[in-house]
Amino acid sequence: MDIWDRARAVFPGGVNSPARALRHLAAPLVALGADGPYLFTDRGRLVDFCSAFGAIMLGHNNPKVREAVERQLGRGWIYALLTEQEVELAERIRSHVPSIRKLRFVNTGTEATMNAIRLARGYTRRDVIIKFDGNFHGSHDHVLVKAGSGAATWGIPTSAGIPADVVKLVVVAPYNDVAAFERAVREVGDRLAAVIAEPIAGNYGLIIPDRDFIKSLREETEKVGAVLILDEVITGFRVGLSGAQGLFGVRPDLTTLGKVIGGGFPIGVFGGSTEIMDLVAPNGPVYNAGTFNAHPVSMAAGLAVLGELETGRPYEVADAAAERVAKGIEEIAGRYGFDVVVKHISSMFQLYFKRGDVKTPDDVRKSDEKVYLKLHEIALRHGVYLAPSQYEVNFTTAAHTREVVEQSLRSLEESFRELKAALRRAS
Ligand SMILES: Cc1ncc(COP(=O)(O)O)c(C=O)c1O
Incomplete structure (x- = not known):
């Protein structure tokens, strides 16, 4: 029995929180480890733009946090x-x-x-x-x-x-x-x-x-x-x-x-x-x-x-990363002829396949969720883990350096190219 079968036997839907079920994939991702901007999973290394649904701001396995936790463990x-x-x-x-x-x-x-x-x-x-x-x-x-x-x-x-x-x-x-x-x-x-x-x-x-x-x-x-x-x-x-x-x-x-x-x-x-x-x-x-x-x-x-x-540095890196990815996605999507709206503030961003702005939940409901999920699935194969639902948000961290961002944008370029081809085939 593989882990997915075992998980489904013991957990409702095979997971311990619904957002982890990734219903658009044949099976959810299995985490093996994480470091900096990367998740190591059963599908290889992924640049993590989910960032534990926003729970981390310094990236994974941050040495300062790890040292503090280890020090505490030594005292009970x-x-x-x-x-x-x-x-x-x-x-x-x-x-x-x-x-x-x-x-x-x-x-x-x-x-x-x-x-x-x-x-x-x-x-x-x-x-x-x-x-x-x-x-x-x-x-x-x-x-x-x-x-x-x-x-x-x-x-x-x-x-x-x-x-x-x-x-x-x-x-x-x-x-x-x-x-x-x-x-x-x-x-x-x-x-x-x-x-x-x-x-x-x-x-x-x-x-x-x-x-x-x-x-x-x-x-x-x-x-x-x-x-x-x-x-x-x-x-x-x-x-x-x-x-x-x-x-x-x-x-x-x-x-x-x-x-x-x-x-x-x-x-x-x-x-x-x-x-x-x-x-x-x-x-x-x-x-x-x-x-x-x-x-x-x-x-x-x-x-x-x-x-x-409190040093301010994590905000500089994380905010610059979100801004660059948001702009990059807008440019890439435009090149492949998609109508995309990208919203961005501080170290958060999300993209919507729709025309016009997103100012209310009704606007979000008008975006094409199916295409978003298709992009998510394709991007995974290119090493990028985007927020796993149209209703979630992408988060950058202090570990999303310029190099990581540029590498991610190259992967997203490939992903949009493949998305375009997949949609053309389906129509
Ligand atoms: C705005 C907001 N409030 C509350 C919660 C619940 O927090 P937790 O998942 O730690 O219970 C969340 C979780 O995503 C959230 O985004």
Whole structure:
């Protein structure tokens, strides 16, 4: 029995997270190792533009992170007691993200948004939340309504198993549409506990919102006394040290972080004003607890990654790489006669086979997903691992040097050539 048969016998769909199933391929990729910008797989070496769905910012197997983790392992790896590293990591996060005065470390982005929503409800003593079409905030009941990421890829944006009474408490508004959002806030009025939003949407492809939209999130929540939660699990420490809130100049009440700040180890953070955070147990009545909260290995990795990010160099390399690949793809696609839109910000990019711009989830739905998946499959054969779905995003890291980028563009040129020929044959 090969590994795929064995995997399917023990895991639903053969995987432990749907986005790994790569349903457009005959079988998913099997990882054997990783280093720098490369994944080593059962299909050979691939330049990795998925970057663990944005969890790494320095590339794979970064020596600084590895050394910090190994040092921690030498001192034991779990205590379930307070440690100095967690205090230090929290202080450094606070110094970069002014809206966070107090925080709690949890283990995943899912836990972070689940607790932030519970806290917002506890603080306001209200129940209804507004979330946005195509935004993804992890896999708990209160956010799996019209969600993005794997939920969109697999066509189950609203999960089965969520009680109807919970769905009633979640109002879904269109993303990047100020008028529709204002209407939704008016309709919910003083029952609104919180608005949760990705400040740059990275789970329905890449959607970069207008500044007015972000501004309206702050203004409208303030008007009705609701909590604004910015979910920066992707953007936190990726689009800069102060995240998308720094980029857009907006101060949320609560922020969720994850991915990058764990250096590739499990982490989640929810944090915000002292007034709200002091409602969390043991100070207050909103409960959160976790055996693995502030896990020493994640804290060590987080401090190591942050030390590098604070030099600014990783952002220079990763951002330049994303810009060059985005431009390169536009040029290559144009040469082969494809209508392609490429969206790009900081170290994130995504391409869409369509005409016109991409500003909303509806625009993403109008792009040709089948052609995207065909390109993905062909690019794999040419040594490039693009984001495995139209609804995901490509991420560059500090390991995506100019040389790696140029090599990738040559592979993508070959891939587009082959894609063109394949589509011609099929028509
Ligand atoms: C914006 C956002 N929030 C929350 C999550 C959930 O994080 P995790 O997968 O660590 O539970 C994700 C995961 O992709 C995410 O992109």
